[in-house]
Amino acid sequence: MAQAGNSELVDAFTQFFESYYDTGIKELAKRYPNKQRSLHIDWEDIYRFDPDLADDFLNHPEPLQRYAEEALRLYDLPIDVSLGQTHVRVRNLPDTESPEICELRARDMNSLVQLRGIVIESTDVKPKVVDGAFECQLCGTLSRVPQSSSDLQEPHECQGCERKGPFRLNFDQSEFIDSQKIVIEDEATTSPEPPGSIEVELEDDITNEVSNGDFVDVTGVLRLADDNSGNTFETHLEGMSIELVDYDEREHWPTIEPTTDSEGFKMDLEAFVERSRRVLQSHEYLDETSAKAKIITPFIKLLGWNIYSTDVLMEYPRGDSDITDRVDYALIENGDLKVCIEAKRPTVNLDAKTGQLKRYMRLHRCNWGLLTNGDRYIILRDEKEFELDDIIREVDCELEHLVKRESALAPLRR
Numbered sequence: 157m158a159q160a161g162n163s164e165l166v167d168a169f170t171q172f173f174e175s176y177y178d179t180g181i182k183e184l185a186k187r188y189p190n191k192q193r194s195l196h197i198d199w200e201d202i203y204r205f206d207p208d209l210a211d212d213f214l215n216h217p218e219p220l221q222r223y224a225e226e227a228l229r230l231y232d233l234p235i236d237v238s239l240g241q242t243h244v245r246v247r248n249l250p251d252t253e254s255p256e257i258c259e260l261r262a263r264d265m266n267s268l269v270q271l272r273g274i275v276i277e278s279t280d281v282k283p284k285v286v287d288g289a290f291e292c293q294l295c296g297t298l299s300r301v302p303q304s305s306s307d308l309q310e311p312h313e314c315q316g317c318e319r320k321g322p323f324r325l326n327f328d329q330s331e332f333i334d335s336q337k338i339v340i341e342d343e344a345t346t347s348p349e350p351p352g353s354i355e356v357e358l359e360d361d362i363t364n365e366v367s368n369g370d371f372v373d374v375t376g377v378l379r380l381a382d383d384n385s386g387n388t389f390e391t392h393l394e395g396m397s398i399e400l401v402d403y404d405e406r407e408h409w410p411t412i413e414p415t416t417d418s419e420g421f422k423m424d425l426e427a428f429v430e431r432s433r434r435v436l437q438s439h440e441y442l443d444e445t446s447a448k449a450k451i452i453t454p455f456i457k458l459l460g461w462n463i464y465s466t467d468v469l470m471e472y473p474r475g476d477s478d479i480t481d482r483v484d485y486a487l488i489e490n491g492d493l494k495v496c497i498e499a500k501r502p503t504v505n506l507d508a509k510t511g512q513l514k515r516y517m518r519l520h521r522c523n524w525g526l527l528t529n530g531d532r533y534i535i536l537r538d539e540k541e542f543e544l545d546d547i548i549r550e551v552d553c554e555l556e557h558l559v560k561r562e563s564a565l566a567p568l569r570r
């Protein structure tokens with residue numbers, strides 16, 4: 157830590173607050189304690205004020221947060237209010253302190269990091285004791301013990317009779333704080349490692365702010381978990397700040413891995429529809445190659461097909477140069493052609509193209525066909541009659557309505 161005494165650090169934060177957060181603190185004082193109990197600080201502001209102080213905050217977050225909160229308690233306010241239980245919560249750390257969860261290492265322990273991920277689990281908000289009042293069952297004396305770990309810490313001995321209890325926690329005299337645990341997971345990593353996940357502890361006014369599936373930025377202090385087996389430990393994050401990430405800010409689009417259960421398939425289908433809708437909206441013009449890459453190939457993956465295997469062939473059949481009728485995708489199951497897929501660019505009117513797909517289906521003796529431009533999905537079924545008109549339109553729906561027609565997609569799935 158920089159060579160500075162405790163009071164110098166409190167003074168530094170006082171000056172910082174005067175220069176950068178005076179308005180915010182006066183606003184907080186009006187809203188404290190019921191409507192607001194935290195002062196949210198942008199780390200970049202500390203850096204602009206004093207780079208050394210900002211670095212200290214990254215490397216020694218716990219004492220620095222205490223000094224900042226002490227400076228806030230002593231802050232000169234025009235109204236008579238004490239900000240005694242206010243939290244100083246720092247967010248917006250530099251990229252160097254924002255590893256992917258799977259990249260967290262021992263060197264990150266006890267320092268401030270910012271993690272971005274999807275909330276995959278969250279507990280109910282529960283009261284957690286922060287200051288335990290223990291009543292001696294022998295003499296009735298109350299002994300107070302501040303609580304820091306997840307296990308309840310009892311007094312070593314009674315402050316009255318000096319015996320070792322037994323003690324009972326007195327709820328009325330103890331202090332509690334709202335507490336919640338969530339688990340966040342890397343969304344999609346750029347590192348070769350599998351996505352990591354970590355438990356995050358949230359307290360007081362930052363509990364109950366997010367739900368499962370939310371995409372969040374969390375800053376916090378990386379800690380070893382109390383319970384260990386052998387000489388390795390689990391890690392968790394003591395959450396200091398949590399924010400929802402705007403959908404547009406997401407670096408990665410939702411990844412879709414095929415699932416076999418119907419509930420999972422439906423959720424994946426919803427994600428596919430949402431993502432493809434955004435693809436269509438964000439591109440002024442999509443040619444056929446782009447529509448295949450950005451919408452139709454992902455749709456085939458979603459249906460459970462491994463596009464890297466020989467079960468999925470493109471420009472089928474290959475080889476014979478006399479053949480001019482090739483399907484864009486052939487989906488092959490156990491050696492048999494199961495589905496022919498003809499892809500078009502989104503502006504193409506599909507009604508004029510069903511004849512072409514019907515010919516492919518007859519030519520290759522295939523019972524199922526999909527004609528799509530990414531925006532509209534026509535599924536054809538051959539009734540094995542001799543006339544082309546007996547190939548019927550099983551499904552004809554817009555992208556937006558695919559979820560409602562989920563069960564009708566079953567014949568196309570691997």
Ligand SMILES: [Zn+2]
Pocket residue numbers: 292293294295296297314315316317318319
């Ligand atoms: Zn006692």
